[in-house]
Amino acid sequence: MSNLVKKTKLVTLAALLAFGAASQAGAATISFGGQAATDGSGQTSSRIDASNQITAATVANGYFVETFDSATVFPVGAGGDTSYNVAGASDGCQINSPLAVTPSGAGVLNVRNNSVPNVAAAPAGDNTCYAYTTPENVGTDSSVDIDYTTFLANVGTIDASLAGSKINYLGFYWGSVDTYNSFEFYDGATLVASITGPQLLAQLNGSSGNQTSPASNTYVNIDFSDAEAFDNFKVISSGIAGEFDNVVVGLKQVPAPANLAFLGLGLLGLALGKRFKK
Template sequence: MKILKHKNKLAVFTTTLIALAVSQTVGAAVITFGGQTATDGSGKTSSEINADNTINDISDGFFVETFDRATAIDSLPLTPDDSYNVAGASSGCAINSPLDVTASDASVLNVRKGSSRNVAAAPAGDNSCYAYTTPSTVGVDSFVDIDYTNFLNSIGSTAPSLAGSSVNYLGFYWGSVDTYNSFEFYSNDILVSRITGAELLAELNGTAGDQEADSSNVYVNIAFDANEAFNRLRVVSSGIAGEFDNIVVGLDKRDVPAPTNLAILGLGLLGLGMSKRFKK
């Protein structure tokens, strides 16, 4: 991890990135950059959920993993998993969202608070728990898989309106992006899409390993096509380290309110139709 000499802290995190309008298509999935300032001290989160990383109701069809016990979803039958916590650095931390985690090696995935030189750097503005990857051998790719298959198969028993859903939105906060990190998105064993650290930094003109700049501490959003059936996220890294937080998943059967302006337009058209009839 490249440690910059300057130590200026950003006093306020912008709710959108300079390059919010920049999007990247890898396969059919569309990747965009930008979110909102998280009000729970975790830096940045998705604009699809509340700024404090809570959801209003499970039937809303959004689920969040903050790696903090405090945001466990009570209505899901889950036991917080602290097996990835780091001794002395993970107070209040746990994996507590509906996901199955596997790693290429037992030491690859860790959950903690704070930064440790040559170990991990908290994403900019993130004073809460976050996850990071550590390669088994520096220079050789190691990976962490986060799988939603079992969750998707069981969600109907908790929220019947979401039965049969697939994932059509995924967001995550990527901290101090490095060129040796990448995120891959799978439908079972089929690679649907990928974004590498080098690609993100090139898009946003960022500096690898910068722990403070918006251009290298980025909220990433992925919109999946209905035919892609995304169900597994893979985090790949060959260096120290790959840091991420605030994973937000959206299901395709969630309710999406109709835009107000379209409703008004519809009423306007109805009015025109009635006007014509009255004039006959």
């Protein structure tokens, strides 16, 4: 085999590997804005029906929404978790999704359907149930871990076409954003993306704690690259309070790693070349 042929093969393999690595590269992108929800909950993701109802079509497209309202439970008639409801302020509220919800302490996570001064304010235009964090000690971070690992492991029982999927989109309605609020997104224990109150307020020119302005009450969209495997997120707050609603996840089938596929093709080419040389 000539040196020219050898060099050509090496260059081709290197190019394939480089292309494979590039196709896997990328980072989460964050954007703002959704659509007006028709169920009275303010804003929701533009990728689902404005009613926030989980239908067969919604599921087939790989989207699920948590509204914290029993009226939008899926499947219809399924039970929900009311352990975070507030006595006298949570009629019709519950956590519907099959999630592992772990607050950092007692009383850190609550679900309610009204606003109370110095306790929590519903996101602008939201007249339904919403979730919020309350710090154990003001000025000290408290958090709520929301884990989709079990959901992802069992989503194929809801729709077989979604088996083996991972989350490549998450959206949520963030209410009266404060400088002491933040969200972090993880692949297991590895941080893959985050957004803080100061970042959002600077981006939209909002004011901390404003309960009515669209610049301080907005729908946040986060798109994750194929190289990322987001499966849990954390809501963090050190003040009163961190409010959120209409949490939407979008699923995507996990593609075969391109770099490994191209490596296999390259090695196969080299092996065939050696065979023909013999």
